[in-house]
Amino acid sequence: MDLPKRKTDIGPPNYRDFLPPVISKNYGDWKYHEVLSPGVMVHHAGSGEKIWTVRVASPRLLSTDTVRELADIADKYCGGYLRFTTRNNVEFLVSDEAMLCPLQLELNDKKYMIGGIGPRISNIVHTQGWVHCHSAATDASGLVKALMDEFADYFTTKELPNKVRLAVACCTNMCGAVHCSDIALVAIHRKAPKVNHDSVKNTCELPSTIAACPTGAISPDSSKKSVKINDDKCMYCGNCFTVCSCLEINNPDFDGVAIVAGGKVGSLRSDPKFSRLVVPFIKNNPPRWPEVVEAVSNILDAYAAGAKKHERVGEWIERIGWEKFFRITGLKFTYQHIDDFTIARETFRTSAAFKW
Amino acid sequence: MDLPKRKTDIGPPNYRDFLPPVISKNYGDWKYHEVLSPGVMVHHAGSGEKIWTVRVASPRLLSTDTVRELADIADKYCGGYLRFTTRNNVEFLVSDEAMLCPLQLELNDKKYMIGGIGPRISNIVHTQGWVHCHSAATDASGLVKALMDEFADYFTTKELPNKVRLAVACCTNMCGAVHCSDIALVAIHRKAPKVNHDSVKNTCELPSTIAACPTGAISPDSSKKSVKINDDKCMYCGNCFTVCSCLEINNPDFDGVAIVAGGKVGSLRSDPKFSRLVVPFIKNNPPRWPEVVEAVSNILDAYAAGAKKHERVGEWIERIGWEKFFRITGLKFTYQHIDDFTIARETFRTSAAFKW
Amino acid sequence: MSTESDTPLLDELEKGPFPSFVSEIKKAAAKNKMALDELKQLEKSYRDKRGYWKHGGIVGIRGYGSGIIGRHSSLPQEFPGVADFHTVRVNSVSGFFYTSDSLRQICDIWDRHGSGLLNMHGSTGDIILLGTSTEKLEPVFAEFSSRGWDLGGSGSSLRTPSCCIGPARCEWANIDTLDIIYNLTQEFQDEMHRPAFPYKFKIKAAGCAVDCIGAIARADCSIIGTWRGHIVVDQSAVAEYAKQGMDIQAEIVNLCPTGCMVYDGRELYINDEDCSRCMHCISRMTKALRPAGEKGATILIGSKAPFVIGATLSWVLVPFMKLEPPYDEFKALLKKIWEYWDEHGKNRERLGELVIRRGMREFLEFVGVKPSPQQVKEPRRDPFFYWKDEDFRRQ
Amino acid sequence: MSTESDTPLLDELEKGPFPSFVSEIKKAAAKNKMALDELKQLEKSYRDKRGYWKHGGIVGIRGYGSGIIGRHSSLPQEFPGVADFHTVRVNSVSGFFYTSDSLRQICDIWDRHGSGLLNMHGSTGDIILLGTSTEKLEPVFAEFSSRGWDLGGSGSSLRTPSCCIGPARCEWANIDTLDIIYNLTQEFQDEMHRPAFPYKFKIKAAGCAVDCIGAIARADCSIIGTWRGHIVVDQSAVAEYAKQGMDIQAEIVNLCPTGCMVYDGRELYINDEDCSRCMHCISRMTKALRPAGEKGATILIGSKAPFVIGATLSWVLVPFMKLEPPYDEFKALLKKIWEYWDEHGKNRERLGELVIRRGMREFLEFVGVKPSPQQVKEPRRDPFFYWKDEDFRRQ
Amino acid sequence: MPTIEFNGKQIEIDEDGYLLNLDDWSKEIGEIMARQDEMVLTDAHWEVINFLRQYYEKYQIAPMIKILVKEIAKVMGSEKGNTKYLYELFPDGPARQACRYAGLPKPTGCV
Amino acid sequence: MPTIEFNGKQIEIDEDGYLLNLDDWSKEIGEIMARQDEMVLTDAHWEVINFLRQYYEKYQIAPMIKILVKEIAKVMGSEKGNTKYLYELFPDGPARQACRYAGLPKPTGCV
């Protein structure tokens, strides 16, 4: 097949060519919106015009078949206009109110999950995992599927005190927004990398490898033209592996998932927050990671029961205090929870006021 | 004169021998207290007995004459029992209510300042300064005197939203509790130390000197058996001078006082807080440091006007935000205010929500 | 038994209500060998609890240093379909808007040259075309670029900027996030395609402090819309919310972080001077409350994932900047930022790490931004700080 | 003119209502040459805006390595009276209680052997006898020790422990601060007088979280009284406060950091489970509210002034410990702490700095304290952490 | 593993064409690699390749692009001190082409 | 400045008795200093003094007390490895006496 002529540096297409006419017309002139159901909302423009949005869940990893199906549905009900959200859901942009109901019926028929709008669980931001990344210490897609099956009702119907943003990162590079999520999973290692000395000298830049280590655990092994790792200093972060493939960090017997919680990115009510460690480790147990699902459910239930309306997970925890969080969730507090990294001392409790 | 036989390791006298009888009897059984006036309070014991306290200001640096006078007064009105507070005030411990009035009259006669109890300014915690310390970049006693003259009414009569704890440290060793005070002064240098190379080798331990520098500005100068200082890295903290007298840091033309604010030590309402930099520098202007007094007054006035009842300076500032604090006090925000020391990044504003 | 599945573990993940990525792979595998081997290798990963991808991979298209992530299976004999399995990062559309035709176009190309699997979208915001071989890269690129699509960033380059839906469908957008991102992406094509930075650089734009794109947590430069002015209160709409059961005191007033609201049971008052524009009240009472005044953005810098010094959130650099086409003031700032980074950044040192390492002052002076209390949560605590000769002169 | 003062600058500091330290020096100077030269040298400092003391000075008394701060004038010719001007740190009485006789005793000795100037008290809590010469040190010590007074700490030793007035006159003391401090001081005389630590070590005890001794900010080991139990509310006293004009909602309930109080306009309810025992409400309504239940203390470690890593506040080590004579559990802990510090501390490294440098785990394991959420404000944020083999076994 | 034939010897390379054993490098290897890309190495190319090798020998790392660009400006004139020229010289880019021809380890990490 | 007379030479010391010029030290100087304190230096004293000098020469710092105490334990037996014994040997303490006799710089700082 003949190839067309390539162009370079043209950049992406212009978004203006992809907007539904009602959006083009009312661009920047929206007045308010109403959430009509967990998966449907309507935005009102100054002109009086409206745009309806119907949101469905997506596993993010799609086949072209499915994308074509989405396109077909969009053609049928919304002039071919649709978008993806920043959390990888699909939004059908409906300009004709009459289409709302038939669209939803067809989506239901085709087993799409409609929902995710409002104070509930939306899609889980996640990354490649075993599907595509060399660095993965778990699979992201599998975890997401297992969790979302469990929390499906929170997507389609049930409410929570506020949005709960879940995320999964398959290694500590954290390509998701795990570090600022309400509840998130991050895969970790628990054994120092094994150095494949023979390859190091042909494959790795020693200074970069040494500089990659946050704890200074790596030093040159000049006799071998390689590096050596001080096991006592290594905290298994895997950054050295990122720059030097000969430092094998994967270790199926010891790899698994940590749970962090209490982060957020918006500035509403309280400043953006980092997620904090709540469960240091759960072994990988594919295909459905039941222990992880249970632990997340436990936290979610406690939040649902304890938080005030509009409180995010982190706001709730900060109000009741981490000590109470650990008590009511029954999660074990371990040495791993106590920070010993760069800003450790800022996390120590420098107060005589706390709960039992 | 013949000397008595010395003893060692006997420790301090037993406090029990110094307690007024009513305290000994009701030790640990106090029920509540009432503040009767800015310098007088009464504590009620479970037994129904009471102890009155009359507090007067002290410059802390006392002559034996004055101490004897205090002793005489104590003899006259309170069976010889008195104490000093943790902020260096004198407290007469009165067991006989009838003595309260005559005691105060005599104290007034003798020009003692009665007060300091309740939500007001108490004595200023301070250190040696030019009176006794080699390290001093200002005089502490003089600053305290100048400030307390200005704020005398806040000691003797006027109220504030809460206690305001002032402190003065005459160098960054900060022998006072400057780092956790409502408003405090700390003397600083602004020029790197001058190295007296000739003496270094006979006087200083090079490794200790080098290790003393928080910024790694000091390195060995082996040719001179001395050290050299990287002026660009030096932040004039003076820690090297503490371990090596040959690194002369005093520089009258550049030394002076910084003002910090918003600290506290108690855990009431909010966690203990560090004081933060509000005025990076004011030149030493003895004997009365008028610019310092004015700057502190300015902050105090803003606090008095803006804080809610029971709010400490730091609580008030945190409620209104530092950006508003700088606006309403008119203090200039400079490069110096932005942290670049160990936990700098924790002080950066990681939020889109702030005031103009 | 011939009915036994080859992928018993993954099959488990076809159960349950949430759409299954396994079903997606299977759909692709039905007509694509690469996808089939992806499926099989993944099953093995599930069995062995480990990935089977080789480290790294350096492949690409001519004239570009970025846009392709090289990937090779570590079991190429067993799974030849994924011996090469590179991803192509296609620069998505601002706001992630598509037409059905454009999606079909993407699918058609990808079915012809790749695995038939894709992510809509990757975390940075690219269309991630998941898996093709080295020799297919040029064809893929030719097909896409000739139809108006270009590659996104990878490597030590500007990464594909992205944004929230903003003014396209949101009443709270203070800036035109879509246009800004489109304009910047066009302007900095070279920075995106030919890596020349010390490390990656990400830009994300949110229309307001709600930050629906997570800009503050994962962009070296975060643009967040805001306004200088006040909040207009429509008291009759307030009354309507109350009537419909909103507990305005509990849900709005008590949660206002600055305590600048008063509700007397009938009307709602906002002391605008004290409002920090956090967006809570506005987001909960969108019919009643509206930002008014000069619109613009806060420019923040420095957020990133945890390596090497721990995760950072972006912090305020410029509290307020007007952002109108052609965005010259912002672009000039960005270039200064890059210049600074270029001059001082170490290999694999993100901008935020650099500024933390060397301190804000030098950076502010270099990029020409004044110190302001909005840049900090609080001033420094320890009495150790630098002076320059010009500071002495200034006094 | 003969009427012109020698100390015009200092004279300025005799004006104004606050008692003047200059007048004090003058009083002493009237009969003491050392004090006179102190006055004159100080005037010179005020003129030149700098101190005139030499660095350091190592003097002391036999058998002790601490208790005296050596001090020499850098202008001994000009001010011979302060050529030597050492301070003597006399260990004060728990709670800073004195009788008039004891004060006179101190004055008598000091007039005989020193400058006649003293601080009541130094920041650490010693009686600071300000200025004497080297040859007077032994006599001073003999006079004091023979009368039951001993020296306090200095150098790399245990420093004079101190405490708030506690049960002697305060209704909120949960522990006997005076007795604890007295007992510890007696027990650890050797550690105080013969410096053998890596650096100084300070202990301060406060009877409750109000912390009237500033223990949390300036003690390597801070003992802060607390209780496990609840707050007893006397509703009639609550009503009395309300009657006298206290706005209980605004002043108490709204300022409760945990939001665990409810006031219905008549009665005050506390959800004790959520109370953090911050002491605010109790301190404002002392007649109405009273802690009840098991009394003890929180043990915190690590606070200090800013060198080298920046100021630190003490943090929780043991959330709750009973503290009753002879305080064996606490003493055993203290010894373990010192042992750890002794083993790992560098020269001039305070305990807190050491624990920050090496991490809490090793320290906790060494001193035998379990990890608990009370020790932290919040768990770690970054997913980097250590595992030991025993952790694997534990699971 | 793929190989390059050189002087009758099979030189091992990885799937992306980088030498598996850095000691195998020689000028000719560089040239063979270039030829396979249908490129002819000019002096300008060699300036860059040699600079890369020297830099690597000295620091054991490949230079950052900005350093490479500066070096090119030094040898080729300042108007050529930019990435554009670098990509004109090595259309596949410094990592994929110049480092490979120079026999440096395969760049990793940041993608 | 005060001095010590030794071999007809005036050796300068500071107001606390420490050598102003460390090179002036000799065994005899140490002994003169001790004599002025009415002390006679035994082998045990010299063990400590020599250890101090060696340590200082090696590390350019005076050892921390804990190290000194350990050293004493080594030479004198473990029952003497404590500060008490150190003060029996040097009643004015290691800083004020042992370091001074050993001709080390005057200890500073932590007081």
Ligand code: SRM
């Ligand atoms: C579609 C989307 C923007 C886009 O460009 O794609 C979007 C759209 C809206 N967001 Fe958002 N947000 C979207 C991602 C986010 C994110 C980013 C993220 O999750 O990674 C956040 C930040 C979360 C955080 O702080 O960690 C976010 C925090 C919010 C909030 C604040 C919630 C809070 O109180 O903390 C609101 C306000 C609200 O819920 O009333 C909001 C409100 C809205 C509104 C109501 C704005 C409007 O007037 O149109 C939109 C529909 C709300 C909804 O879904 O409930 N949106 N929203 C994103 C949908 C993601 C999804 O599929 O679920």
Ligand code: SRM
């Ligand atoms: C006498 C003294 C203890 C001693 O052992 O000497 C003392 C005594 C009392 N303090 Fe205090 N405090 C004393 C130093 C402190 C300190 C330490 C300091 O200032 O360095 C603090 C911590 C300050 C901080 O947090 O930075 C302190 C913070 C308080 C507070 C908390 C104020 C607040 O709300 O933040 C109270 C409670 C109150 O005021 O209702 C308090 C209450 C009290 C009470 C009412 C306790 C009682 O029931 O007897 C005593 C009289 C109060 C008064 O003076 O207003 N005391 N008090 C100290 C007097 C110092 C002075 O001369 O002024």
Ligand code: SRM
């Ligand atoms: C594809 C994607 C994950 C996904 O499934 O969505 C991804 C995948 C990889 N990331 Fe990422 N990152 C992706 C978004 C992110 C994000 C989120 C974002 O951009 O908003 C982050 C956190 C934010 C940040 O930049 O800090 C992120 C932080 C990293 C890091 C850590 C960087 C750091 O400074 O700490 C690395 C390591 C590196 O750069 O060497 C990394 C490296 C990688 C590599 C290239 C693996 C490696 O070590 O070389 C992954 C390739 C996987 C593969 O083979 O497909 N990825 N990476 C995301 C890009 C898709 C896209 O272009 O749309």
Ligand code: SRM
């Ligand atoms: C006398 C006193 C100040 C006062 O006027 O009250 C004092 C005076 C000195 N302190 Fe201090 N410190 C005094 C309490 C403190 C405190 C407060 C406390 O103990 O509660 C602190 C802060 C808390 C702490 O320990 O961190 C304090 C932190 C320092 C430091 C910094 C220590 C650090 O780790 O950062 C030094 C420097 C040093 O140790 O070399 C220091 C050093 C000094 C020296 C010895 C000067 C020096 O560099 O060698 C001062 C001797 C002055 C003199 O000639 O009279 N002084 N020093 C206080 C002791 C009186 C007493 O025994 O009652």
Ligand code: SF4
């Ligand atoms: S989080 Fe780690 S494993 Fe997952 S895609 Fe990113 S780099 Fe790969």
Ligand code: SF4
């Ligand atoms: S895994 Fe992390 S801590 Fe361990 S050696 Fe590698 S870079 Fe260092």
Ligand code: SF4
């Ligand atoms: S603060 Fe500094 S100058 Fe003042 S007494 Fe302490 S060490 Fe001396």
Ligand code: SF4
């Ligand atoms: S003054 Fe402080 S920063 Fe400067 S050289 Fe000395 S120790 Fe270092």
Ligand code: SF4
């Ligand atoms: S960030 Fe603000 S402007 Fe953008 S979509 Fe979210 S709410 Fe709307």
Ligand code: SF4
């Ligand atoms: S935007 Fe936030 S700070 Fe401003 S009034 Fe609303 S809730 Fe309060």
Ligand code: SF4
């Ligand atoms: S700390 Fe507590 S117990 Fe001690 S005096 Fe202050 S209020 Fe009373």
Ligand code: SF4
């Ligand atoms: S002690 Fe503090 S936390 Fe407890 S009820 Fe009173 S104010 Fe609230």
